[in-house]
Amino acid sequence: xxxxxxxxxxxxxxxxxxxxxxxxxxxxxxxxxxxxxxxxxxxxxxxxxxxxxxxxxxxxxxxxxxxxxxxxxxxxxxxxxxxxxxxxxxxxxxxxxxxxxxxxxxxxxxxxxxxxxxxxxxxxxxxxxxxxxxxxxxxxxxxxxxxxxxxxxxxxxxxxxxxxxxxxxxxxxxxxxxxxxxxxxxxxxxxxxxxxxxxxxxxxxxxxxxxxxxxxxxxxxxxxxxxxxxxxxxxxxxxxxxxxxxxxxxxxxxxxxxxxxxxxxxxxxxxx
Amino acid sequence: xxxxxxxxxxxxxxxxxxxxxxxxxxxxxxxxxxxxxxxxxxxxxxxxxxxxxxxxxxxxxxxxxxxxxxxxxxxxxxxxxxxxxxxxxxxxxxxxxxxxxxxxxxxxxxxxxxxxxxxxxxxxxxxxxxxxxxxxxxxxxxxxxxxxxxxxxxxxxxxxxxxxxxxxxxxxxxxxxxxxxxxxxxxxxxxxxxxxxxxxxxxxxxxxxxxxxxxxxxxxxxxxxxxxxxxxxxxxxxxxxxxxxxxxxxxxxxxxxxxxxxxxxxxxxxxxxxxxxxxxxxxxxxxxxxxxxxxxxxxxxxxxx
Numbered sequence: 262x263x264x265x266x267x268x269x270x271x272x273x274x275x276x277x278x279x280x281x282x283x284x285x286x287x288x289x290x291x292x293x294x295x296x297x298x299x300x301x302x303x304x305x306x307x308x309x310x311x312x313x314x315x316x317x318x319x320x321x322x323x324x325x326x327x328x329x330x331x332x333x334x335x336x337x338x339x340x341x342x343x344x345x346x347x348x349x350x351x352x353x354x355x356x357x358x359x360x361x362x363x364x365x366x367x368x369x370x371x372x373x374x375x376x377x378x379x380x381x382x383x384x385x386x387x388x389x390x391x392x393x394x395x396x397x398x399x400x401x402x403x404x405x406x407x408x409x410x411x412x413x414x415x416x417x418x419x420x421x422x423x424x425x426x427x428x429x430x431x432x433x434x435x436x437x438x439x440x441x442x443x444x445x446x447x448x449x450x451x452x453x454x455x456x457x458x459x460x461x462x463x464x465x466x467x468x469x470x471x472x473x474x475x476x477x478x479x480x481x482x483x484x485x486x487x488x489x490x491x492x493x494x495x496x497x498x499x500x501x502x503x504x505x506x507x508x509x510x511x512x513x514x515x516x517x518x519x520x521x522x523x524x525x526x527x528x529x530x531x532x533x
Numbered sequence: 534x535x536x537x538x539x540x541x542x543x544x545x546x547x548x549x550x551x552x553x554x555x556x557x558x559x560x561x562x563x564x565x566x567x568x569x570x571x572x573x574x575x576x577x578x579x580x581x582x583x584x585x586x587x588x589x590x591x592x593x594x595x596x597x598x599x600x601x602x603x604x605x606x607x608x609x610x611x612x613x614x615x616x617x618x619x620x621x622x623x624x625x626x627x628x629x630x631x632x633x634x635x636x637x638x639x640x641x642x643x644x645x646x647x648x649x650x651x652x653x654x655x656x657x658x659x660x661x662x663x664x665x666x667x668x669x670x671x672x673x674x675x676x677x678x679x680x681x682x683x684x685x686x687x688x689x690x691x692x693x694x695x696x697x698x699x700x701x702x703x704x705x706x707x708x709x710x711x712x713x714x715x716x717x718x719x720x721x722x723x724x725x726x727x728x729x730x731x732x733x734x735x736x737x738x739x740x741x742x743x744x745x746x747x748x749x750x751x752x753x754x755x756x757x758x759x760x761x762x763x764x765x766x767x768x769x770x771x772x773x774x775x776x777x778x779x780x781x782x783x784x785x786x787x788x789x790x791x792x793x794x795x796x797x798x799x800x801x802x803x804x805x806x807x808x809x810x811x812x813x814x815x816x817x818x819x820x821x822x823x824x825x826x827x828x829x830x831x832x833x834x835x836x837x838x
Contacts, residue, residue, distance in 0.1 A: 264750070268646035272658070275643040279665050279721065282676035285686065289679065342557035352554055361561040363834050364827060367772060369779020371796045372816045375803060376568030379813065383571050399564040402557065432549050460669040463781055467803075477671050484671070484786060488679050496672040503667045511660065 287500065290493035307494040317479055317495060323390070324459060324476040331397035332454035338398065339405025339454070340447055346406065347413040365403045373400060374467030381468065388470030396468040397458040404457060405450035412446035442521075445514040452510050456503055569820075576813035577605055608814035617793075618815070622822065624793040628709070628784075629777040632716040633770050636724040639717060640769065644728035645758075648735070659729065666722040674715050674786050681706040681714070681787070707789035715783040720776075724769040731765025732758070764833065771830035775823055795819055 294301025781796035
């Protein structure tokens with residue numbers, strides 16, 4: 262069993278590498294001392310300074326709104342895109358379409374951001390809140406499409422076909438059968454889109470305008486000036502929110518899955 | 534299965550069904566493809582001191598002839614003239630290649646260990662890899678500044694264990710080493726997950742057969758495990774290599790003044806020098822460099838789907 266000891270060591274080191282920097286950051290947000298390396302006792306003072314920093318709070322509010330709106334539009338568009346990819350095997354330009362879904366996933370952000378900005382300038386749209394939303398929607402919808410697509414690929418179509426055979430119109434079948442079945446993936450896609458939007462610095466920097474400074478832009482401009490406990494505090498809050506969100510989604514997804522399996526068992530017993 | 538769905542009444546074209554394809558299709562054409570055409574066009578125009586700071590190449594579609602005669606390759610000539618740009622491209626490629634290799638070196642044993650872990654544990658391990666990916670990129674890079682700074686936590690640690698004297702400091706921050714650490718740290722989940730999904734699917738009976746026939750484990754790894762995990766290796770490498778080449782945040786926050794990366798150059802041209810056409814030309818060349826890796830990635834994805 263030499264290899265299992267090797268595996269355990271690798272995983273321990275790997276996860277230590279992934280988590281220690283984040284844990285240190287969180288710990289030092291409660292540091293009373295302003296010096297990052299000196300521990301001056303437990304304190305919540307940086308959370309208070311952060312709270313009274315109007316610029317930071319405004320940016321947080323803008324970021325939250327951009328995130329919710331762009332994630333919602335992106336989820337609708339991404340779900341439609343996933344349906345197109347999985348359910349329509351032939352339509353003109355399908356190659357281009359799947360290319361357009363996969364390319365934004367790996368495209369360097371500086372290219373996406375710059376090209377997006379040049380479009381807005383060429384069309385004559387003033388940059389600001391809505392241009393950031395359009396930009397975020399465009400790249401997050403591709404992530405949603407991938408998440409929903411992987412669910413649709415393992416999807417049992419017999420329920421859908423039964424509904425259609427019984428005369429249920431396609432649109433109604435989608436809302437009554439398909440959507441409830443893929444809903445956990447749609448929610449996971451929304452969460453992913455929201456965190457990606459919350460996280461984005463580069464694309465937002467290119468596409469934003471006066472009065473639409475998002476939180477990453479604000480954090481970035483302060484980080485360039487040096488490490489401050491106040492930034493640690495806001496980062497800790499963001500990490501906390503995301504962690505809670507991920508845990509809630511994964512638990513509710515698991516419950517939905519278990520409910521579905523139970524329902525299927527009941528249904529199977531009913532038919533025999 | 535495919536034949537059933539294609540002959541099914543539900544798959545006949547209907548207005549609602551066309552809408553499903555058309556809406557995301559048009560959105561991506563308008564906001565993803567059109568911008569690339571514009572960036573290409575502006576990279577061929579002259580810099581002007583105005584808002585927007587470039588001369589319009591053509592207004593209206595009747596002016597194609599004018600357009601061709603006015604094409605201006607000065608920005609590209611400028612890029613090839615100045616060794617700084619060529620160095621920046623080469624240096625980006627070098628950093629991306631080395632970091633992708635480092636990521637494979639660290640990510641592969643992790644993915645392998647996850648795939649060999651008891652089935653019960655695997656979902657938790659996957660979750661632990663994904664979780665850091667959900668926390669902000671910027672925050673994760675920022676966390677390293679506090680560790681790597683000359684008066685940061687790593688220096689403190691080395692001093693307290695007696696490895697360093699009181700005056701010694703870790704000289705990693707603002708060097709290429711810090712950039713490598715930042716990149717490997719930020720991209721590790723992107724490397725581990727595709728590798729894991731390739732390794733997890735592997736048929737263990739092959740390895741058992743090899744060992745029954747007297748093949749030593751390391752040989753079995755190179756003869757069986759590694760070749761079978763190649764799709765994961767390619768997918769993970771491309772998912773990391775392509776964005777790393779254009780990376781901006783990590784070299785900007787952790788790298789030094791002499792860390793040349795093309796994403797940083799593009800940012801400076803755009804935000805610092807306000808030379809939009811030159812920034813566009815930098816972007817077009819970067820894009821051309823990445824066409825082949827992007828196509829490899831696309832093919833890989835299509836095979837998976």
